[in-house]
Amino acid sequence: MADPSPVSDGPYRPGYELVAEQLLEYIAERKLRPGDRLPTEAGLAEILGATRNVTREAVKVLAAIGRLSVRRGAGIFVAEASGGLVDDHFSHFRPTSMEDVLMLLDYRTVIESETARRAAGLATPIEVRTIREGASSSLTAAQQNDGHAFARADEAFHDAVGAASHNVFLRSSVAGVRRLASQSDVLLFHGDAPGSLEVAARQHLAIAEAVAAGEADLASELMVEHIATTQSQFERKIRDRLFNLGDRGAPARPTTDSGLGDSGLPPQTSVS
Incomplete structure (x- = not known):
């Protein structure tokens, strides 16, 4: 897998977003299929070079959009297809x-x-x-x-x-x-x-x-x-x-700031 460290002079991106992207790449590169089990949060954090907190938020987001399944006491899995x-x-x-x-x-x-x-x-x-x-x-x-x-x-x-x-x-x-x-x-x-x-x-x-x-x-x-x-x-x-970075010219890197709202997820609006 490619080096997960972001480019230091790029635009700011929330840490959870970077780690979620890296985690999807990890799944694709290893050709993991729906139902396959992933390492623990701690294991993923080590693999992706991120903090445990940011990794947890990334897993939450990917679970919320249907890409991961988190089963209490069992672990983290690639989500099963819904049939479509x-x-x-x-x-x-x-x-x-x-x-x-x-x-x-x-x-x-x-x-x-x-x-x-x-x-x-x-x-x-x-x-x-x-x-x-x-x-x-x-x-x-x-x-x-x-x-x-x-x-x-x-x-x-x-x-x-x-x-x-x-x-x-x-x-x-x-x-x-x-x-x-x-x-x-x-x-x-x-x-x-x-x-x-x-x-x-x-x-x-x-x-x-x-x-x-x-x-x-x-x-x-x-x-x-x-x-x-x-x-x-x-x-x-x-x-x-x-x-167009405006005032958000900070370098992109995973941090403990997840960038998520109180619910743990951003509001979702789609124009289509």
Whole structure:
């Protein structure tokens, strides 16, 4: 495994985030599979060159986003797949790797553009209403700057489009991809949205109307544009995070400061 020590002149990053990233790399490099047992917290801290406290916070975060399973009295394990196709095939997805995230967005474009196309041709009146309700709720939440409400409405909208495709595998793939994307939101942005909530919400509304009108090609094109906007916002946020340090020019290194809230985890908001 590569030297876990961060570059001293890089931007500040919370210690738990660095160690979580290193721990995912450790799992991937050793080709560990769901159900495989990891060393103890103390053992991981020694392997990764981090403090015990920061290692504990990293394990908490990875358990919260579904990558690790901590069993009292038994140990730390690579989390079992929940059964979705994406979970089964991409258990080594690296949520802090730009390469992996861009591949995920590319895959999502393929899946969701086809899902939207099929929804436009197959959605029942009740399904159309559900899609519209999700889009409308996302706009209301965006205008109120309520990130948590937006995240719920966003999930409801995309799931409704998936359901309207009348293909359980497409719907499962959409849900699985979005679960992976949420891991990047937590580890890279600490739950802070990578782009404009209102822009995303208005794109939801346009997609909903295309589906309602039965315009399959337009629905597909609008979904592609929607995901491209998400990618652009994500890349811009990454650039800002890496190069626009402002007052946070301290060197990146694991410390006992976990950077987590009182609950032990950052709030999670996803723009998609």
